[in-house]
Amino acid sequence: MFDYETLKLIWWLLVGVLLVGFAIMDGHDMGVGTLLPFVGRSDIERRVVINTVGPHWDGNQVWFITGGGAIFAAWPLIYATAFSGFYWAMLAVLWALFFRPVGFDYRSKLQNPTWRRTWDWGLFVGGTVPPIIFGVAFGNLLQGVPFHFNSLLVPYYTGSFWQLLNPFALLCGVVSSAMLVFHGGIYLAHRTEEPLAARARAAVYGAGTVMLLxxxxxxxxxxxxxxxxxxxxIDPNALPNPAAKEVVRHAGAWLSNYQKAPLTMLVPALAFAGGVLAMLLTRAGRTGLAFIASSIAIVGVIGTAGVSMFPFLMPSSSDPNHSLTVWDSVSSHLTLGIMLWATLIFMPLIIFYTGWAYRVMRGKVTVERIKRDEHSAY
Known part of the structure; x- marks a missing residue:
């Protein structure tokens, strides 16, 4: 069994892996959903777009559900405080996600053009709103969230929903959305033929530029x-107590980890290198490799936020001393240990099943294929 400090660090890495896995796997089908009304110019083309991700989108959401469950079990104070402070934002994510299962399943059941266009825009909402809100949430974390604890360690959020929509957070929302549109566009270019692939490539160049800038x-x-x-x-092996530390705020503090460990500069470098390489590979027609490169860019973007904030997870702007960190917002030593073994067993199964499913259903989705499978395709 690992000691308490090591388990805290392992779970910081594992939650990061789950967030990255969600962004890569569920992110590309959200990006495809965002592009759906614009890349597909006719009903049959939109059906082609939908069928590139239709067989996989619900399996990909395992990463989202697992990430939420891991935060609940490993970082209960983060879960409680975040879902109190970001309550309406989380509800907006859930409401947007409701459009996805019904949109995929019912969109092509009726021949009515109005019915199908309505669900196309529903899938657009389900693919566009969550990435924006997740980016806005990260932007607010970097600025500090207005919450504090009382003497019983009950969290109190003192902000409002509209305070979350500040300029820096909205910029982070734009980066998050552009990142997944970029990723989804590459996947769409890989799975479709002309002229859909050409439109997807155009979206890749635009979204990639917005993401990098x-x-x-x-x-x-x-x-x-x-x-x-x-x-x-700080005693990393101590029992969690988020009020038992002293925290100061000053400009440039988020850069201190890069000064202490210069090798961490490789993390933001991955975002730029992966993004540029993905665009070059897309232009060269190597969309499979471009998808890997865009996945590396996602690792760089999300990893940069994690490295910059470490060991902070949810800083408090109301009382900085009550900020939640890797050391003082976690579950017990026993809980983290049991969860680690469960993760070591089940995560490889998820990865194996996902890889097998994509391999079985690989290949281009074409107009002829949709016409042939009119009654079984999405």
């Missing part, structure tokens, strides 16, 4: 934000 702008902004730093002594 937005990521650079956000990095410059973060360098001038008031970040957080712990000034008191």
């Amino acid at each position: 937005g990521f650079a702008a956000a990095g410059f902004w973060v360098a001038h934000l008031d970040g957080y730093a712990i000034t008191s002594t």
Whole structure:
């Protein structure tokens, strides 16, 4: 059994892996959903677009559900505080996601054009709203969330929904949305033929440019934000107590980890290198490799937020001393240990099943294929 400090670090990495896995796997079908009304110019073309992700989208959401469950079990204080503070934002995500299962299943059941166009826009909402809100949430985490604990460690959120929609958070929402449209566009270009593939490639270049410029702008902004730093002594093996530390805020604090460990600069470099390489590979027609490169870019974008904030998970702008960190927002030693073994057993099964499913259903989705399978295709 690992000691408590090691388990805390392992679960910081594992939750990060789950978030990245969600962005890569569920992110590309959300990106395809965002592109659906614009890339498909006719009903049959839109059916082609839908069928590139139709067999896989629900399986991909395992990453989303597993990530939420891991946060609930490993970081209960984060779960409780975040779902209190971001309550309406989380509901907006869930409402948007409701359009996906009914949209995929019922969209092509009727021949009525109005019916089908309505569900096309429903799938657009289900693919567009969640990435924007997740990006806005990360933007607010980097600025600090207005919450504090009482003497019984009950969290109190003192902000409002509209405070979440500040300029920096909205910029992060744009980066998040562009990142998944970029990723989904590459997948769509890989799974379709002309002229759909050409339209998908055009979306890749536009979304990739927005992602890289937005990521650079956000990095410059973060360098001038008031970040957080712990000034008191921390015992990583101590029992969790989020109020038992001293925290200060100062400009540039989010860059301190890069100064302490220069190799961490490779993480944001992955975002730029992966993004540029993915666009070049897409232009060269190597869309399979481009998908891998865009996945690396996603690792870089999400990893940059994690490395910058470490060990903070949810900083408090109301009382910085009550900020939640890797060391003081976790479950017990026993809980983390049991969960680790469960993860080591079940995560490889999920990866194996996902890989097998994609291999079985590989290949181009064509107009002829949809016409042939008129009554069984989405």
